[in-house]
Amino acid sequence: MLRAELLKLTTTSASKIALGVGAGGLILTQITSVTMLPALASGRFGSIPDGLADEIPSLDLATAGGQLAALSPLGASGGSGSLGIAVIAIVLMGVLAGTGDYRFGGIVTTALAQPNRIRILTAKAAAAGVAGLVTGAVFAVVSAATLLGTLAITGMPVAVEPSIIVAVLARGVLAIACLTIVGLAVGILARSQLAGVLVMLGILILELVVQSIAQLIVGSLPVWAQLMPLALTDALIGTSEAGLSLPAALTGLLSLTAIALTLAAVALRRRDI
């Protein structure tokens, strides 16, 4: 079943387009955030009016913190507080993997091949997880290459230990795999492609709105707001100081993924096909 599910993902254009758009968007994001904005802010590139340099939101690549922020496989501006194109591409890839079988009736063939609906979901989740890992690896290479290339061009040294770089990238890849599976679960629950996409985007946008409001009211991000998908992803990648600890973020994101899969499993078991 896993092989069949992987073949489904690799023989349709939806996953390839999602990967391409995500990687292309990430390249643009990284070049802008990691290469261009710091160069503009430092005056190495272009000419900007006096006093405006301080207003440019740029990473300080001379510091370990700045380099870590640039390493995120979801983009230097990704994670909590923003919704990058890489995140959108990943979750939509998951949603499309979940709805694809319903759209053209392939779910019937799938259910005929494997009457046990839980095994169907397991195979789909494993295939989506593999797709997420591959996508995450591509995104990690893009982020690392952009940072290292920028450092080489500007002559700045790498301020982060290689083991820490590898750990950040690995956690990013894991987070991307989890988000892909969450997208899959939403797709299976929604069945309709349009409904799945709207629900998934709605969840992510709602998180940003809720976090903004919570921060305005409380002054800091309450714990419950840190248990939402983007916040957990950001905390797991660990490129910013804020948020949960790494073990808590890992537990939280894995739990969120498990809850989403459980809901999808209940729906899949109860439905006639």
Next chain:
Amino acid sequence: MTTHEPVPIQARRLTKRFGSGAAVDDVSFTVSRGRIVGLLGPNGAGKTTTIRMLLGLAAPDGGDALINGHPYAALRSPLQAVGTVLDAGGLHPGRSGRQHLRIAAAQAQMPTSRVDDVLAEVDMTQVADRPIAGYSLGMRQRIALATALIGSPNILVLDEPANGLDPAGMHWLRLRLRAFADAGGAVLLSSHVLPDVQQIADDIVVMQSGRVVADVTLADALVEQHGDLERFYLELTGHGSEVR
């Protein structure tokens, strides 16, 4: 010494309700080895719901749906036991016929080489690498049939398999199903096209308003109405039909 082989397809007092009404009500029939059974009935008679219960896609509210003596869900390798054509065959227009069959082969736990075999069987080798979006209805139906055959099953369940087939395709389907049944296979096919059923089926089961109103051999049906299957069917499914 006799052996007691399980009946390939058996519906026993099957019932399925949607809301307050019964879509399928106390339906019983069997499909034996070597037989082709035509499942007939007007739209909404419960044919597709009955087939879906036999295949484990819908849960019955009562009765048993058995394949080789077991519920479909209990079959160890379902696609190697039952080949199925349902709806549009689950064909993704963005895939080629060959890609679709490679997925089906993986699902049926069959070697990829089986794809070439079934493509040749349905005479689709030449166009197998073209996207399904460009296939005619008849070509899609052939790929759907190839999907049903990929697991080398000994039971076929076909919902309107003749849809879109040209006369040559229909002739091929008739010969293929006859050879399949003569080799010991069992075939359940639903259809609206009575002349096709008359040429293919050994037995007919007629459904009306969720109930079986006739379960007879084709020969008996034809004898009853002087060789006119359409008249036999309309008498059962027209106004004032009664359970036989």
